[in-house]
Amino acid sequence: MVKFIHSGDIHLGLKFKNVSFGGDKGKTRRLELWQSFRRLISYGIEEEVDIILLAGDIFESDFVTLSDLKRFADILSGAKKQEIFIISGNHDTIGSDSIFGRIQFGENVHVFSSDKLESFLIERLNTRVYGLNWDRKIKDVTGVLEDIKSEDGIKSILLLHGDINGDNDYMPIDIEYLKTLNLDYVALGHIHKPEIIAENIAYCGSLEPLDFGETGERGFIKGIIKENTNIEFHPFSLREFRMLDMEIKDDTTYEQLYDTILKNSEKGRNTNFYRINLKGFLPMEIDKILLEEELRSYFYHLELNFDTISIDLDRLKEENKDSIIHRYINSFTHEELEDPIYYDALTAGIHALLEGGK
Ligand SMILES: [Mn+2]
Incomplete structure (x- = not known):
């Protein structure tokens, strides 16, 4: 043997x-x-x-x-x-x-x-x-x-x-x-x-x-x-890399998202590397920087990935009819929105306009 x-x-x-x-x-x-x-x-x-x-x-x-x-x-x-x-x-x-x-x-x-x-x-x-x-x-x-x-x-x-x-x-x-x-x-x-x-x-x-x-x-x-x-x-490894996909709905609140992330990472978040990919449409009232900051203290390592979030353009246009936001969205062609650089520009612009609106 x-x-x-x-x-x-x-x-x-x-x-x-x-x-x-x-x-x-x-x-x-x-x-x-x-x-x-x-x-x-x-x-x-x-x-x-x-x-x-x-x-x-x-x-x-x-x-x-x-x-x-x-x-x-x-x-x-x-x-x-x-x-x-x-x-x-x-x-x-x-x-x-x-x-x-x-x-x-x-x-x-x-x-x-x-x-x-x-x-x-x-x-x-x-x-x-x-x-x-x-x-x-x-x-x-x-x-x-x-x-x-x-x-x-x-x-x-x-x-x-x-x-x-x-x-x-x-x-x-x-x-x-x-x-x-x-x-x-x-x-x-x-x-x-x-x-x-x-x-x-x-x-x-x-x-x-x-x-x-x-x-x-x-x-x-x-x-x-x-x-x-x-x-x-x-x-045998000391740590693992863990990747979670999490669906966000239109009406998800900050507290719900916060609770769901903590619940889904309960086992081993203080030793392992976590990356959480958020999918769906992020409601504008959720402050991603605050969310990440608050959650981070629970984790050995946390990355909240918002790149996987899409924006509900139709809804935004509907909610902001005849406003500059509507015109801004329309200024992008379909082909341009396929390009990640244009898409980033679009989302950055929308966020800036929404912030300005407040
Ligand atoms: Mn190798």
């Missing part, structure tokens, strides 16, 4: 510069990546797993310092009874400047360092672990993987970082071909949404979600290989 955990896409070192929650929370998030990586290795030690698989994009290599690498090796050195395998992804590529080549690891840490398929046989576990580093030049992994042979009494694992949706720039992987290899487990990295593709193939997803593009649970895959392989997703 072989017990393993499979993680990847940790992106240690990421600066969170172009994110909506930048600044202090971005800096905090950067530290949280390290905390979760440390927790991951501790989990592996406590659960006495045999193997820890790291499927690429462990680092955001542009931002990695030598002390980061030392710290990384230091954390791994705590796992003395585990065999650890590391491949490179598209954010920590191999090559002459490979970051993994700059640091000394213990003997139980196996870093795949070539641009070919390599393997390590761990005799005490009767297990061979194959690994292929990410390489943009590889447009078809089929040819590269054909050296994989099944060996009597030896369990086989493969580490790969690439795209099963066929993106030609990110090392496309043919899942049907992977299934024919009859490996005991294939640990995939690259796609940040965890997915169990077959009973022996999975994407671990990002260990911690990185932005609002990564909503939902994040964690790692844990598994046991006996005669068969059993795997499951293990939620």
Whole structure:
């Protein structure tokens, strides 16, 4: 029996510069990546797993310092009874400047360092672990993987970082071909949404979600290989990104909207990142700045997105017959209103005119 955990896409070192929650929370998030990586290795030690698989994009290599690498090796050195395998992804590529080549690891840490398929046989576990580093030049992994042979009494694992949706720039992987290899487990990295593709193939997803593009649970895959392989997703991230859509009606009041938002975010709003997309028509009497200000204190992070709000133009024209508002709305053609820039101008203008009217 072989017990393993499979993680990847940790992106240690990421600066969170172009994110909506930048600044202090971005800096905090950067530290949280390290905390979760440390927790991951501790989990592996406590659960006495045999193997820890790291499927690429462990680092955001542009931002990695030598002390980061030392710290990384230091954390791994705590796992003395585990065999650890590391491949490179598209954010920590191999090559002459490979970051993994700059640091000394213990003997139980196996870093795949070539641009070919390599393997390590761990005799005490009767297990061979194959690994292929990410390489943009590889447009078809089929040819590269054909050296994989099944060996009597030896369990086989493969580490790969690439795209099963066929993106030609990110090392496309043919899942049907992977299934024919009859490996005991294939640990995939690259796609940040965890997915169990077959009973022996999975994407671990990002260990911690990185932005609002990564909503939902994040964690790692844990598994046991006996005669068969059993795997499951293990939620583990410190925080989640959550996106809620909320419908507003014509007659929704400030208090109703305030209550609905708090009610719908009750579980976990003090730890998770929230973005609430308001849909429908926002009644003019709801002050969005005040609303956001009042709600913010309840949340670890809140973004109220009003871009998804439409304006009921017909109603406004009806209510403001023969006024400047009516004429202003009519000055936009249908084609112009399809253009988001014109539409923004329209809404800004309407708000200004309505404010002026008061
Ligand atoms: Mn990644």
